[in-house]
Amino acid sequence: MLFTEKMISLRNANVNDIALVVGFDRRLNEEEHVNQDREAKINKAVLDHHCSIILASNIPVGFVIFDYGFFDQGWIELLVIEEAYRGKGIGVHTLDLICEKSLTKKVFTSTNRSNLIMQKALSKAGFTFAGELI
């Protein structure tokens, strides 16, 4: 099933959502989650009101961390969709929603060269390549 933009919404995460977000992140990559102390980063993002839960037909399917930490420009720190919900258009619609709510005209993010799906989602949402860190 593909999701249309109307079926996707963002809700500000609060302290009661921390376990949900930690679960999404842990299932994405247990090793990175532990080694990079991402639970603490998630806690901070939630408390700073930088984390949103992604809802597809009102079901929580992932989260996005967004702030203005890139030279005061909109910055997507992390976007994670639960595996069972990937490839259904949710990533692209989430990027569209983030760009709509951003207070800056430009929104930046970064992804690994190997992450072709994220690059495809970004390109479909109108992002263009700005540079590479090597």
Ligand SMILES: CC(C)(COP(=O)(O)OP(=O)(O)OC[C@H]1O[C@@H](n2cnc3c(N)ncnc32)[C@H](O)[C@@H]1OP(=O)(O)O)[C@@H](O)C(=O)NCCC(=O)NCCS
């Ligand atoms: C990257 C991610 C956010 C993209 O969200 P998504 O909901 O899966 O992506 P979409 O369904 O919106 O698809 C975007 C494009 O990628 C393509 N795509 C999605 N999954 C794919 C797969 N498994 N194989 C090939 N192409 C795929 C889609 O087909 C779509 O292009 P199309 O419409 O032209 O076919 C999601 O896959 C994810 O959470 N991945 C793990 C975490 C991650 O890598 N986050 C990004 C780094 S911050």
